[in-house]
Amino acid sequence: MAKTILTVNGIRHELDLSPWVSLLDALRDRLLLTGTKKGCDHGQCGACTIICDDKRILSCLSLAVAKNGSEITTIEGLGDDDNLHPLQQAFIDHDAFQCGYCTPGQICSAVGMLKENRATTRDEVSELMSGNLCRCGANKGIIDAIMQVKDGGHYE
Amino acid sequence: MDKDKIVGKPISRLEGKLKVTGAAKYAAEYEVENLLHAYVVNSPVTKGKIKSINIDKATALPGVITVLSHINRPKLAWFDLQYADMDAPPGTVFKPFYNDEILYNGQPIALVVAEDFETARYAATLVEFDFEEKPFETFLTDHTEQARPPKFGLATALKPPPPPPTGDFEQAYQDAAVKVESEYQHGTEHHNPMEMFATTTVYNGEGKLTIYDKTQGTINNQLFVANVFGLKYKNVRVLAPFVGGAFGSGLRPQYQLLLCAMAAIHLKRNVRLVLDRKQMFFFSHRPPTKQNLKFATDVNGRLTAMAHTALSETSSYEDYFESVASWSHKLYPAPNTLFEQKVVPLDVCTPLDMRAPGGSTALHAIECTMDELAYKLKIDPLELRLLNYSDTDPSAKKPYTSKALRACYLQAAERFGWKNRTPEPRSMTRGNKLVGYGMATGIWDALQFPSRVEAIINADGKLILNNAVTDIGTGTFTVMTQIAADELGLSIEDVDFRYGDSQKPFSMFQGGSAMTASTGVGIVVATKELKKKILKVARKMDNFPFAKSDDKDIIFEGGRIYLKADPEISISFKEIVAFNKGRNIKTTNMGKPHMLKLRNYSKATHSASFVEVEVDIELGNVTVTRAVTAVAAGKIINPKTAKSQIYGSMVWGISKALHEETIMDKKLGKYINTNLGEYHIPVHADIKDMDVIFAEEEDELINELGIKGVGEIGLVGMPAAISNAIFHATGKRINSLPIHFDELM
Numbered sequence: 001m002a003k004t005i006l007t008v009n010g011i012r013h014e015l016d017l018s019p020w021v022s023l024l025d026a027l028r029d030r031l032l033l034t035g036t037k038k039g040c041d042h043g044q045c046g047a048c049t050i051i052c053d054d055k056r057i058l059s060c061l062s063l064a065v066a067k068n069g070s071e072i073t074t075i076e077g078l079g080d081d082d083n084l085h086p087l088q089q090a091f092i093d094h095d096a097f098q099c100g101y102c103t104p105g106q107i108c109s110a111v112g113m114l115k116e117n118r119a120t121t122r123d124e125v126s127e128l129m130s131g132n133l134c135r136c137g138a139n140k141g142i143i144d145a146i147m148q149v150k151d152g153g154h155y156e
Numbered sequence: 157m158d159k160d161k162i163v164g165k166p167i168s169r170l171e172g173k174l175k176v177t178g179a180a181k182y183a184a185e186y187e188v189e190n191l192l193h194a195y196v197v198n199s200p201v202t203k204g205k206i207k208s209i210n211i212d213k214a215t216a217l218p219g220v221i222t223v224l225s226h227i228n229r230p231k232l233a234w235f236d237l238q239y240a241d242m243d244a245p246p247g248t249v250f251k252p253f254y255n256d257e258i259l260y261n262g263q264p265i266a267l268v269v270a271e272d273f274e275t276a277r278y279a280a281t282l283v284e285f286d287f288e289e290k291p292f293e294t295f296l297t298d299h300t301e302q303a304r305p306p307k308f309g310l311a312t313a314l315k316p317p318p319p320p321p322t323g324d325f326e327q328a329y330q331d332a333a334v335k336v337e338s339e340y341q342h343g344t345e346h347h348n349p350m351e352m353f354a355t356t357t358v359y360n361g362e363g364k365l366t367i368y369d370k371t372q373g374t375i376n377n378q379l380f381v382a383n384v385f386g387l388k389y390k391n392v393r394v395l396a397p398f399v400g401g402a403f404g405s406g407l408r409p410q411y412q413l414l415l416c417a418m419a420a421i422h423l424k425r426n427v428r429l430v431l432d433r434k435q436m437f438f439f440s441h442r443p444p445t446k447q448n449l450k451f452a453t454d455v456n457g458r459l460t461a462m463a464h465t466a467l468s469e470t471s472s473y474e475d476y477f478e479s480v481a482s483w484s485h486k487l488y489p490a491p492n493t494l495f496e497q498k499v500v501p502l503d504v505c506t507p508l509d510m511r512a513p514g515g516s517t518a519l520h521a522i523e524c525t526m527d528e529l530a531y532k533l534k535i536d537p538l539e540l541r542l543l544n545y546s547d548t549d550p551s552a553k554k555p556y557t558s559k560a561l562r563a564c565y566l567q568a569a570e571r572f573g574w575k576n577r578t579p580e581p582r583s584m585t586r587g588n589k590l591v592g593y594g595m596a597t598g599i600w601d602a603l604q605f606p607s608r609v610e611a612i613i614n615a616d617g618k619l620i621l622n623n624a625v626t627d628i629g630t631g632t633f634t635v636m637t638q639i640a641a642d643e644l645g646l647s648i649e650d651v652d653f654r655y656g657d658s659q660k661p662f663s664m665f666q667g668g669s670a671m672t673a674s675t676g677v678g679i680v681v682a683t684k685e686l687k688k689k690i691l692k693v694a695r696k697m698d699n700f701p702f703a704k705s706d707d708k709d710i711i712f713e714g715g716r717i718y719l720k721a722d723p724e725i726s727i728s729f730k731e732i733v734a735f736n737k738g739r740n741i742k743t744t745n746m747g748k749p750h751m752l753k754l755r756n757y758s759k760a761t762h763s764a765s766f767v768e769v770e771v772d773i774e775l776g777n778v779t780v781t782r783a784v785t786a787v788a789a790g791k792i793i794n795p796k797t798a799k800s801q802i803y804g805s806m807v808w809g810i811s812k813a814l815h816e817e818t819i820m821d822k823k824l825g826k827y828i829n830t831n832l833g834e835y836h837i838p839v840h841a842d843i844k845d846m847d848v849i850f851a852e853e854e855d856e857l858i859n860e861l862g863i864k865g866v867g868e869i870g871l872v873g874m875p876a877a878i879s880n881a882i883f884h885a886t887g888k889r890i891n892s893l894p895i896h897f898d899e900l901m
Contacts, residue, residue: 018274020274021274025273025274028185029272029273032187033178034178034181034182034184034185035177035178035179036178037182037350037351037400038184038352038430039350039351039352039433039832040352040433040831040832041432041433042433042831042832042833044433044831044832044833045350045433045832047350074178075176075177075178076177076178076179078177079177080177081173081177081179084173084176084177088173088176088177089176091172091176092168092169092172092173092176093168095168095169095796095797095799095800097169097172097175097176097629098401098629098630098631098800098801098804099349099350099351099398099399099400099401099402099628099629100171100174100175100176100180100398100400100629101182101349101350101351101400101401102350103175103176104176104178107176123841125840126840126841126843127840127841129840130839130840130841131839132840133350133832133837133839134350134840135348135349135350135401135403135837136350136401136629136800136804137803137804137805137806137807137808137838137843138800138803138804139803139807139838139839139840139842139843140803140843140846141800141803142840143840143843
C-alpha cells in the first residue's frame with residue numbers, strides 16, 4: 001500500500017492505496033465521487049475525463065499513486081445545484097445529453113478544452129472534443145452548448 | 157385564468173441538474189456497506205465442454221472470498237420456463253453456470269468474488285480451465301443452407317412473420333418493363349451503451365434482495381430473479397432510476413444480474429458486479445443478415461411486383477427473430493408480392509433487439525432498391541416514392557390511423573433543397589470532393605403496452621404518480637410529468653412522477669418506441685379516475701359550492717376546482733384532502749391499447765430522410781455534411797426531448813451506414829474488435845449539420861393522447877439515404893454496411 005495525497009475539489013485526502021488502483025477507481029470506489037464515469041477503463045471513451053493540475057486527463061489511464069500531490073477537479077467540484085458552471089447550464093439548455101452517462105466527462109473535457117484555447121471554429125471544437133464518445137447521439141447539443149459558452153467567453 | 161398547456165412545450169429535462177452535476181446514480185454507484193466486488197470469467201472457447209476448473213491459485217490470493225462456477229454454484233431453478241423473461245424468444249433459454257456446456261465464445265463460466273475490485277479482476281486471470289473443444293459454426297453466409305423458418309412464441313407476437321404472398325410474383329416480375337434485383341449484407345452490431353452493465357445487490361436477510369440494476373424493465377428483472385432463485389416476488393426489489401443508455405440491450409435480464417444475485421445469496425453479503433467493455437460484446441447484439449430484393453415497375457414507374465427474402469442469424473438455443481421482410485408492402489402498393497424470412501442457428505449468443513431492430517436493416521435494402529429503380533426509370537427518387545404513395549396499408553388492406561408521410565417528404569425536401577440536385581452520378585462537386593444527395597423513407601411500429609399507474613393527491617395538494625417504468629435517456633420522466641400536469645391542471649412543480657422501481661405498479665420493459673403512449677395512457681386513465689375521487693370527497697364537504705353542478709362542469713386548474721361560470725369561487729386540493737382528515741386521495745388504474753377499435757386499422761410512424769455527403773475523390777472517405785429528417789409520429793409531447801431522440805437516431809443511422817461493425821474471426825469463432833477503439837461509432841467531428849422536422853399529424857384513433865413514439869423512427873431511413881447519396885456522389889452501389897472508404901477509391 002502506498003500513501004497518496006490527492007486534493008479533490010479543494011479537499012485534501014490522504015489515501016492508502018495499492019499501486020495498481022487507477023485514479024478513476026480511487027475517485028469512484030474510495031472517495032465515492034461517482035460523478036466521474038467508467039465507460040471503458042481503456043482510455044477509449046472519455047467518460048472518466050477529469051481536470052488534474054489544470055489539464056483534462058483520462059482518470060482511467062492514470063494510477064492514483066502517480067498523481068500523488070495533484071489538484072483534481074471532478075464534475076462534483078465544477079458547480080452545484082444552486083450555482084451551476086456555465087457549461088453545466090448550457091448542457092441543460094441545449095439538451096446536450098440523454099442518458100447522462102457520458103455527460104460529466106463531456107463537461108470536464110470541454111472545460112479543459114476551452115482552457116487550452118486551441119479551438120476557434122465549431123469544426124475545431126468538434127475535433128478537440130472527439131475523445132469523448134456519446135452513444136445516445138447527443139453530439140449536436142453537446143457542441144451547441146460548448147459553442148454558446150465559448151462565444152459568451154465566460155468559461156474561466 | 158386559462159392555463160397554457162404544458163404538453164407541446166420544449167421543457168428541459170427535469171433530471172438535468174442531477175445529470176450535469178454528477179449526482180445522478182447509476183447501477184454501480186450506490187454506496188453500500190461491506191460491499192464485495194465480483195468479476196466474471198468468460199469462455200475463450202467457442203463450443204465444447206468444461207472438463208475441469210482449478211480455482212486454487214485464485215482463492216489463494218488474499219482478499220478473494222470465493223470463485224463460483226457450475227461446479228459449486230448454489231441451487232438454481234431447473235425448468236427453462238423459470239428463466240424465461242418477458243422478452244425471451246422461443247427455444248431453450250441460456251442458463252449461466254447451469255452445466256459444463258459451452259454454447260458460445262465469451263459465455264460466462266466462472267465468477268470471482270473479492271474484497272475489492274482490483275483483486276477480483278486479477279484473480280479472474282488465475283482461474284484455470286481444461287476444455288474439450290468442439291467444431292463450431294459462427295458465420296452466417298457460410299451456413300445459409302441451414303436456414304429454416306423461425307419458431308414462434310409469446311415474445312414474437314409483437315414481431316409477426318411476413319405477410320402471405322399476393323398475386324403472382326414470378327409472372328409479374330418476368331413480364332415487368334423495369335426491374336431491379338439486389339443483395340444486401342449487414343454485419344453484427346453491438347449496442348454498447350456508455351454505461352457498462354452493472355448490478356449492485358443488497359442482501360437484506362434470508363431471501364430478500366434489493367437490486368440496483370442496469371435494465372429497461374424493472375419488473376421483468378424482478379420476476380426473473382425471483383423465479384430463478386425461488387424467492388417471493390415481494391422480497392425482490394429492482395431499482396433503475398438512472399440507466400446509462402441501453403438501446404435494447406436491457407430488454408432482457410443479462411447474466412451479470414443473475415450472477416450478482418447468486419453471489420449475494422450464496423455469501424449472504426452485498427455484492428457489486430460490473431462488466432468490462434470487452435464483456436459488453438458477450439451477451440447480445442444486432443444479428444447479421446443477408447437480404448435479396450426483386451422489385452419491378454411498369455414503364456411509368458408504378459410498382460407491379462416486390463419480393464423480399466431475408467436470412468438472419470440466431471443462436472443454437474433460442475430463435476431470435478426481427479421483422480425484416482415485412483416492411484415494403486406496408487409502404488408500397490405492388491399487387492404481386494412474395495416475402496420470406498428464415499433464421500440460421502449458429503454457435504453465437506442469442507441476438508437481441510437493437511434500436512429499430514429489423515426496420516433499419518430492411519429499409520436500407522428497400523429504399524436503396526427504390527433508388528436503383530428511380531435511376532433505371534430516369535425518374536427523380538422522390539417522385540418515384542410519391543408515384544407509389546399509398547394512404548392505406550396495402551399489406552393488411554387497412555387504413556392507417558394517420559399517415560403524414562407525404563408532408564414529411566415535401567417538407568424535408570424543401571428544407572434540404574432537393575430541387576438543387578442534378579440527377580447524374582458524379583455530377584456535383586465541391587473542391588476535391590464529390591457531392592451526393594440521397595433520400596429514403598422510414599417506417600416504424602406505433603406500439604402501446606398496458607401500463608398501470610397509481611395517482612395520489614397528498615396533503616400539500618400535489619400529485620404523485622407511481623409506475624415501474626425506466627427512463628433510459630428517452631425523456632420519460634419529463635414527458636410523463638408534462639402529461640400528468642395537463643390532465644390535472646397543475647404546474648410541473650406540483651407533479652412528482654416516481655419511476656424506475658419494480659415495487660411500483662406494472663410497466664412493460666421500455667422498448668419499441670412504445671413507452672410514451674403506454675405510460676402516458678396509464679396516466680390519463682388514472683388521473684381521470686382520481687378527479688372523480690377528488691370530487692366524491694369534495695361533495696361531502698359542508699357548503700360544497702358546486703353541489704348542483706355535474707362533475708363534467710367542474711374545472712381542475714392550478715390545484716383547485718371551480719366552475720367556468722364563476723372562477724372566483726373555488727376549493728383547493730389541499731382543502732379537500734384536509735377535509736379527508738389529511739388522508740391522501742388515490743387510485744390505481746390500468747391504461748390499455750384499444751385493441752378492438754384498432755383491429756380495423758394499421759398503425760405506424762413514418763419519416764423521410766434527406767442527406768448530403770461529400771466523398772473525397774482520392775481517399776474515398778465519406779462525410780455526411782447535411783441531413784434533414786422529417787418525422788410523422790402523432791402528437792409530440794416535448795419537442796426538445798423528442799428532437800434529441802431523432803437527432804440521436806440520425807447519428808445511429810450515420811453509424812450504421814459508415815462506422816459500426818463487429819468483426820467475427822471465422823477460424824476462432826469469436827468477435828475480435830471488442831473495444832471502443834476498434835468498434836467505431838461516430839465522434840463529434842463526424843457529426844455535421846442536422847435538422848429535424850415534425851410533420852403535423854393528428855391521430856384521434858391511436859390512443860387517448862394521439863401519441864405514436866419517437867425512439868426509433870429517426871434511424872430507419874438514414875442508412876439508405878446515405879447509401880443513395882454515396883451512389884449519387886460516386887456512381888458506386890455498395891450494398892454491404894458499413895460502407896468503407898476503400899470500396900469507393
